[in-house]
Amino acid sequence: MGMPADERLGLDIKRAEQTLMAAKQAAIRPAGLTVPQYAALFALAGNPGISGAALARACLVTPQAMTVVLKNLEERGFIERSPHPWHRNVLETRLTEPGRAALEAADDRAVVIERAIEAEFTSDERAALRELLARCNSAVARVAREL
Amino acid sequence: MGMPADERLGLDIKRAEQTLMAAKQAAIRPAGLTVPQYAALFALAGNPGISGAALARACLVTPQAMTVVLKNLEERGFIERSPHPWHRNVLETRLTEPGRAALEAADDRAVVIERAIEAEFTSDERAALRELLARCNSAVARVAREL
DNA sequence: CCCAGGTTATCAAAGCTTTGATAACCATCA
């Protein structure tokens, strides 16, 4: 193979993300939500009445994936969907009271993880990590466009 | 919510990983492999005869997830599985010739992404990013244990 | 007015992933 596995920075990023997601999933699970459901409710809390497709964009998933998540959330009464009065083709989605409660319970637990990361670094280190990740992101996005 | 979204470092990590995976998927797809299939073949190339469960550990997925991936790879003739002569309960998995060819074709394309990341940073920056990610990883793993 | 382009929702198929549970096998220790 052209490149040694331990030189591939992508693996370090993936490992960090995987550990993070596993921890978040474990944290959120007792609150009765999956990570995608949590992400959807979180975005929904900040954008009441948003459409499913817009929500999908906010959560970085496809509209089809979001449809499944929303279906499950609606079945459990965490969200409500009603036709848009003017755009009959749009379904407005809103948090219900139980939905907001579930989100807050999950978020209380998820924030523990974020605080642990915050506590590991100095403010300078946090900024450095942010900046390096952002540059990595741009570099990958650039090469992806010209693929 | 207790913590502003733009202070959560987890989101930066997730974004970087998501962009990276999207790019890798786009790169590998024309070679006829998915990312999990590519990861499995890659690990397999370095560990001929490895068991399915061990392969799952190497790829950071559950044994059940790996079973599905291996089933698809076997159907397409990219791997061969045969009972272990002594441990009758173990299936030894090996790359076939077409499997190795597919892996190399996919890897040629995937390495382009890794090279782009490499080119974005100086050697010092690469080391710094690695170290920050590793510390983040430990911090998250630590808090996950005592959850 | 009409149509083209963009957005929205949805169906279908395929694949990946997880939790939970079951069964078989091997190695070690009492």
Place this chain on the structure above:
DNA sequence: TGATGGTTATCAAAGCTTTGATAACCTGGG
């Protein structure tokens, strides 16, 4: 020898994700 513990494979159910294709709706330019 027999029991315990660890590893392996596998079934089942549920959920997430993607690609591909279809249909309905709104907006703006011709």
